[in-house]
Amino acid sequence: MSAPTTKPTVTEREARQVAEAAREQDWRKPSFAKELFLGRLRLDLIHPHPLPADEDVQRGEEFLAKLRDFCETQIDSARIEREARIPDEVIDGLKELGALGMKIDTKYGGLGLTQVYYNKALALVGSANPAIGALLSAHQSIGVPQPLKLFGTQEQKDTFLPRCARTDISAFLLTEPDVGSDPARLATTAVPDGADYVLDGVKLWTTNGVVADLLVVMARVPKSEGHKGGITAFVVEAGSEGITVENRNAFMGLRGIENGVTRFHQVRVPAANRIGAEGAGLKIALTTLNTGRLSLPAMCVGAGKWCLKIAREWSAAREQWGKPVALHEAVGSKISFIAATTFALEAVLDLSSQMADEDRNDIRIEAALAKLYGSEMAWLMADELVQIRGGRGFETAESLKARGERAVPAEQILRDLRINRIFEGSTEIMHLLIAREAVDAHLSVAGDLIDPEKSLSDKAKAGANAGVFYAKWLPKLVTGPGQLPASYGEFKHGVDLSPHLRYAERHARKLARSTFYAMSRWQGRMETKQGFLGRIVDIGAELFAMSAACVRAEHLRSRGDHGREAYQLADAFCRQARIRVDELFQRLWSNTDDLDRKVVKGVLGGAYEWLEQGIVDPSGDGPWIADATFGPSRRENVHRPIR
Numbered sequence: 001m002s003a004p005t006t007k008p009t010v011t012e013r014e015a016r017q018v019a020e021a022a023r024e025q026d027w028r029k030p031s032f033a034k035e036l037f038l039g040r041l042r043l044d045l046i047h048p049h050p051l052p053a054d055e056d057v058q059r060g061e062e063f064l065a066k067l068r069d070f071c072e073t074q075i076d077s078a079r080i081e082r083e084a085r086i087p088d089e090v091i092d093g094l095k096e097l098g099a100l101g102m103k104i105d106t107k108y109g110g111l112g113l114t115q116v117y118y119n120k121a122l123a124l125v126g127s128a129n130p131a132i133g134a135l136l137s138a139h140q141s142i143g144v145p146q147p148l149k150l151f152g153t154q155e156q157k158d159t160f161l162p163r164c165a166r167t168d169i170s171a172f173l174l175t176e177p178d179v180g181s182d183p184a185r186l187a188t189t190a191v192p193d194g195a196d197y198v199l200d201g202v203k204l205w206t207t208n209g210v211v212a213d214l215l216v217v218m219a220r221v222p223k224s225e226g227h228k229g230g231i232t233a234f235v236v237e238a239g240s241e242g243i244t245v246e247n248r249n250a251f252m253g254l255r256g257i258e259n260g261v262t263r264f265h266q267v268r269v270p271a272a273n274r275i276g277a278e279g280a281g282l283k284i285a286l287t288t289l290n291t292g293r294l295s296l297p298a299m300c301v302g303a304g305k306w307c308l309k310i311a312r313e314w315s316a317a318r319e320q321w322g323k324p325v326a327l328h329e330a331v332g333s334k335i336s337f338i339a340a341t342t343f344a345l346e347a348v349l350d351l352s353s354q355m356a357d358e359d360r361n362d363i364r365i366e367a368a369l370a371k372l373y374g375s376e377m378a379w380l381m382a383d384e385l386v387q388i389r390g391g392r393g394f395e396t397a398e399s400l401k402a403r404g405e406r407a408v409p410a411e412q413i414l415r416d417l418r419i420n421r422i423f424e425g426s427t428e429i430m431h432l433l434i435a436r437e438a439v440d441a442h443l444s445v446a447g448d449l450i451d452p453e454k455s456l457s458d459k460a461k462a463g464a465n466a467g468v469f470y471a472k473w474l475p476k477l478v479t480g481p482g483q484l485p486a487s488y489g490e491f492k493h494g495v496d497l498s499p500h501l502r503y504a505e506r507h508a509r510k511l512a513r514s515t516f517y518a519m520s521r522w523q524g525r526m527e528t529k530q531g532f533l534g535r536i537v538d539i540g541a542e543l544f545a546m547s548a549a550c551v552r553a554e555h556l557r558s559r560g561d562h563g564r565e566a567y568q569l570a571d572a573f574c575r576q577a578r579i580r581v582d583e584l585f586q587r588l589w590s591n592t593d594d595l596d597r598k599v600v601k602g603v604l605g606g607a608y609e610w611l612e613q614g615i616v617d618p619s620g621d622g623p624w625i626a627d628a629t630f631g632p633s634r635r636e637n638v639h640r641p642i643r
Contacts, residue, residue, distance in 0.1 A: 023436070024287065024364065032355075032547075033365035037438035037540050039477045039512030041505040043488070045361060046547065049555035050354040052116055060117030063098070067121055070097055071128040078397060080129050080256040081412060091169075091211075091642050094136070099125070101165030103140045104149075108161035115291060115353040122295050123302030130416040131256030133299045135169070138207040141292035142285075142424070143170030144214045144235055151233075151276045151284050160214060160235060168213035169642065171238075173203040173262060174285060177628040181429045183218070183231060183282055187628065188264065190219035190234060192227050197234065197274070199242075199267040202628040210248045210258040211642050212238045217264070218281045230279025234269050238641065242267035244633035253415030265632045290364045291356045293424055297349050297374030303417055304342035304378055307385040310408055311335050314389060325388070334384040340573035341377050343566070344545045347552035348373065365437050366544070372430040373541040375420035382414045431534040438540065439526075442519055445469040450524040470516075477513050482506035493557055495567040497550045500574035504543045507581060511539050514588055531593040539584045542577045549573050 027034065035042040052060075074093050080086055094100065102118045104110025113121065118140070126133025140146065145164045148156055164170055179185050188201025199219055209215070215236040223229030236243070247261040276284050315326030315335060325331045352366040386393035392400065393410040401407035421427050446469075448454045448462035481487040482505030491497040515536055519526055526533075553570035557563025602608055 021282075024283075024290075027362055027440070029360060029362040031362040031365055033369055033540065033544055034362070034437065034440070036508050036543055036547075037365075037511065037515070037536075038441055038473075039509040041481070041501070041508050041547070043501070043547065043551075046351055046355070047551045047554070048558075049351065049551050050358055052114055052354060052357065056114045056117065056357075059111070060113055060120065063102070063111055063113060064117065064120060064124060066097060067099065067124055070094070071125055075125075075128045075132065077129040077409070078407065080131060081409070082398070084250065084255040086129070086132060086135065086256045086258075088642050090132070091135070094132070095166060098166070099136055100139060100167075100169065101145075102136070104145050104161055104165040108157065109165040110145075110161070111165075115294060115356045116350060119294060119298035119301075119349060119353050122298040123305070126299035127302040127306050129256065130299060130303075130413075131254045133302075134254055134257050135208060137295040137299070138172065139164070139170050141295040142172040142216075142288055143208065143212075144168075144216055145170065146288045146292055147216055147233060147275055147284050148235070150287060151280075155272070156235065156275070164214065167643075169208055169211055170214040170216065171206050171208035171212040172216045172285075173206050173209065174218045175205050176202060177204045177261075177626045181426065186218065186220050186231055188217070188219040189630075190217075190221050190232060190269070192221065192224065192271075193268075195271050196268045197221070197271060199234070199236070199264040199269055200630045201264050202630075203262045203264075204626075205249065205259055206245075206262045207257060207259045209238075209262050210245055210260040210638060211640055212258075213641050214238060215262075216275070217269075218285065221278045228278045231281040232278045233275040233281040233284045235273045235275060236267065236269050238639065240267050240269070242632075243639070244635065244637045245639035246633055246635040246637075248638050251419065253412070253418055260638065261626075263633045265630070289424060290367055293367045293371040294349065294353055294356065296420055296424055297345065297370040297378075298353075300374035300378035300417070300420060301342065301346045301349050303413055304338065304345055304381050306413065307381045308335075308338050308342050310410065311338055311385055311388050314408070331388055334388055336572055337576065338381045338384060340569050340576055341381055343552075343569040344549040344573040344577075345374050345377060347548040347570075348545050351548045351551065365434060368425075368430055368434050368437070369537075369541045369544050371424060372427060372434065372537070373545060375417075375423075376427060379414075379417050379421060382410075382417050386410050386414055428530070428534070431537045432530065434537045434540070435533040438537065439515060439519065441469075442516070446519075450519075450526075452524060474516070477509045477516075480505050480509055482509070491550055491554055493554075493567060494564060495571045497553060497567060497570055497574065500546055500571070500578070501550055503574075503578060504546050507539070507585075508543055510585065511536065511543070514585070518588075529593070531591060531596075532588060535584045535588050539581055542581045542584070546574045546577050 030042070030045055032042055032045040035045070070093060075090060098111050099121070101110030102113045102121055104112070106112040122133050122137055125136060143164070144160055148160060174183065176187055179187065188199065188203065190197040190199050199217065201219060203209070203217070215238050217234050217236045218231055219234065221227060221229045221232045242265045244263045244265070245260045246263055249259045249261065251257065251259070312335070315331060316324050318325045320328065326335055348370050352363055352370050355361045355363050355366065389408070389410050392405070392408070396411060397407035397409040425433060446462055446466040448458045449466060454462070482502040487505070488498040488501040491501060518529070518532060522529055549570040553563070553566040556566040
């Protein structure tokens, strides 16, 4: 069979159907965040704070001690930035340390760390150099180990996991030059041929792809006799004949990242290397990301801790008008924001990670919120650090060192963090993904009412089901513990956090009422109201972070571990978050969304081209999207496995 050479033509509805089919349809376990969006503050699901087992703590701490020593003695971040490459000896050292197998079970040669300690390790190594954190994360969070752990056969685990634990670097290949967050248009094909599949296509932004030994590749299997077809996942040997790494991409940040363009031409892959069933590829990818996304906020937490350290040290040393700049309110408020937000991000991360380890809760929304919130807030913290540092924040570490000052890479962390708002689902896509999960209960009972393709009988049945659901649900949104002055009294120890939890409970109900009103108002057009949905999700993220911060503060107090200070940080964060929540609620109904749509149509229609006059465009020539026509490569293979 020959592979098609044209991209599939997909309608908007077909694209939504592909995405919907890849979702986990059922909620078999409770979810704090899902309940939050439904107007219920289920504090019992997260408080008391869940704890790791003693043996997990011991194993994790022992590895962190070794990793810290390695980071301090073997990693030269300035060299990586200067040479735009992680030295091979550093990667070899990480292999010897077992860092490639942090999340892989010990029976396959891995370290068997929990999600909590895996994230602590990523925060640590990412603080030494974010490109190394990206390498380890791409390998274990979305590369070969995680999908095989969840969906692989025993034979696949026995074959590939020992390699991934110690020697082989893996990569995840989904994105294509003309396919990003719309996988329905995936063009790469895997055509069945006897006991093999034959792969053709081009993959873009393949993190680790330049140095990888093993690849997880998403490709479309054509439907044929005996083959269900659909987007399917495969483990592919990176050195296979017909695979060419055509380019090592360069970026504004993460200069050491090994990210490339990979072309497949008539690459034969054994059917035994298929992960799961044909057509299950997207479901495998999304399920892998449910916990895999937690690696990114882990590195954001590490970045926040570093920003706080530099802000504290610099603002105490730098004097202006007779006192340290930290004591000037304009600077002090920035430091307070960095400290409080770092505390809250770590609270969100540790709570979500421990829940992932215990597997008692469904954390798909929590992990997505952690990724969304962590990436946005870390960027803001780094931006504030650059402002606190002033001109020195804009100056490179190399330049600072050359003129005799401490080589603080503040501008670098700003560049390195910027990709996190795009990696593993951009902020805009995360808003839509989380919003879809947040309204799942509504669509489950009333979705047919707003589906134009459903019959009258289907709509009537949906109407009856919706009536029963809303008759029970809506009255519960009127009153709750948030209106009782004594609620959450166990969170009052010197500093009183109970008002913040009462606020969260009241505003969770308000959030649910707002969502219901919007669905009633816009019905089938709700999915087009992306500005509204984004604000709904952002409110939920703030309420989740407030809850996690309070629970973490009480957890630390109960252990006698900086409890007083933790309460102060939680109080500061919640007060800051409440201001943001109030503004977001106001912007739900008072915004420029409609006007913005009109302006956009004018921009695209050329109505404002006159506004672009008076400049020159320094951009080079070439197409906006590179040609990805199937066929043999005409470029040098820059694949360089590290051995």
